[in-house]
Amino acid sequence: MKKIVIMILVIFAGLLNGCAKADSKPSDAIIVYGSMGTSTSYSDLGLFENERGILYYFDPVTGIRAPLCSKVNCKHEGYGSTNPHPTCDAFFAEMYNSSAIVGDHLYYVAGEEGNELFVKGFYRADKDGTNRKLLYRAENTEVFTLGTYEDKYFIYLYYNQEDQNGIPLEKIRLGMILLNLETEEITDVDFGDMYGGRLLAATVKDDKVYVYEAYFTEDISKIDFAGLSALEREEYNASFLKEEIWEYSIKTGEKRKYCEIPSESTSCMLAYGHIFISYDNRMTLQELGNDTVYEITGVSCEGYSKCLFDSGVLFSGNGKVLLWENGTKELKEIGTYDPENSIYLTWVTPHWVYGNVFGTAGVDHVCFSREEFMKGSFEYKVMDNGE
Numbered sequence: 001m002k003k004i005v006i007m008i009l010v011i012f013a014g015l016l017n018g019c020a021k022a023d024s025k026p027s028d029a030i031i032v033y034g035s036m037g038t039s040t041s042y043s044d045l046g047l048f049e050n051e052r053g054i055l056y057y058f059d060p061v062t063g064i065r066a067p068l069c070s071k072v073n074c075k076h077e078g079y080g081s082t083n084p085h086p087t088c089d090a091f092f093a094e095m096y097n098s099s100a101i102v103g104d105h106l107y108y109v110a111g112e113e114g115n116e117l118f119v120k121g122f123y124r125a126d127k128d129g130t131n132r133k134l135l136y137r138a139e140n141t142e143v144f145t146l147g148t149y150e151d152k153y154f155i156y157l158y159y160n161q162e163d164q165n166g167i168p169l170e171k172i173r174l175g176m177i178l179l180n181l182e183t184e185e186i187t188d189v190d191f192g193d194m195y196g197g198r199l200l201a202a203t204v205k206d207d208k209v210y211v212y213e214a215y216f217t218e219d220i221s222k223i224d225f226a227g228l229s230a231l232e233r234e235e236y237n238a239s240f241l242k243e244e245i246w247e248y249s250i251k252t253g254e255k256r257k258y259c260e261i262p263s264e265s266t267s268c269m270l271a272y273g274h275i276f277i278s279y280d281n282r283m284t285l286q287e288l289g290n291d292t293v294y295e296i297t298g299v300s301c302e303g304y305s306k307c308l309f310d311s312g313v314l315f316s317g318n319g320k321v322l323l324w325e326n327g328t329k330e331l332k333e334i335g336t337y338d339p340e341n342s343i344y345l346t347w348v349t350p351h352w353v354y355g356n357v358f359g360t361a362g363v364d365h366v367c368f369s370r371e372e373f374m375k376g377s378f379e380y381k382v383m384d385n386g387e
Helices: 003-010 230-240
Strands: 040-043 046-051 054-059 064-067 100-102 105-111 119-126 133-139 143-150 153-162 168-180 186-205 208-216 241-249 255-260 267-271 274-278 283-287 293-296 305-309 312-317 320-325 331-336 342-348 352-359 362-369
Touching (some): 105 143, 119 153, 133 168, 133 186, 153 208, 168 208, 208 267, 230 241, 267 305, 283 312, 305 342, 312 342
Antiparallel strands (some): 046 054, 054 064, 100 105, 105 119, 143 153, 208 241, 241 255, 267 274, 274 283, 283 293, 305 312, 320 331, 342 352, 352 362
């Protein structure tokens, strides 16, 4: 059953809300933002977190976590009754968790003060948070579900479930904003009005943006579920669920349906130019633009966290880490770890593997050196360090 997607469409109705190296390139800055409550942006240059309006940066090389502010003697205080006018360079009012340092600049999205529910600003600043410039004012963009930087593009997926007067819409309006980081040209792409619709993921390949869209073919809010069990309601909702991958050409502006996700699938990941689909008893991987579909065998669909990245798919569970390599098309074991401290993978960049370690003492948010991780060495830095 498509529990996660259905949960997003049915339950999740409105989540509103140290510097990096100067020689970084756009291709180095790949981040992900998830709408399921995460406050983190993952990048090859480090990790960004927004806490009470203060933007923190974690440097995976040094293991130091600090506000993105170089002001001398700054207390790094956010907005509050005792601090109504914050002066910290790391303070960003109404900021969304889609920050990344690309080249010599910090790019981010923030709601417009006083109208933050429906207007978003796309900003560029210096790497220390100063000299902020509004690049684009996006109106009628209520909630965003994902922001990701790939190659030279920033992709922002959003939806509207209310009109400007706060009246619920019968169908949800879906859209994508595309920012070219080299030219700073911005394009707003309409993905139509859908029942319960969401744009859940996006990736760039060969000047095309591929977008994962999910929606219902009927208005399930008007269905009478009286007398049905939770499982029966879930199965009924699933019968109306549609999941599709759409292709948008950056050069021509044309949009077409690339493929449909099979109804019998249980989950779908879209990243790094690939589609990864799980079923009850099998998994498949397909490169976008290529019709060849590879079956991944030798690993259970259950009991493993899965992470799609540029070289294949990583699996972690039951005290071991497995890798499906795009090059060899084979599954191999990388190494083992103490199952009492389970590793849950979240994101992989060219130099780092990010994840959570669940142990008897609680949960640690961690990062591993990708080079050492692929050799079976699972030593990590904890990312919850103080300033």
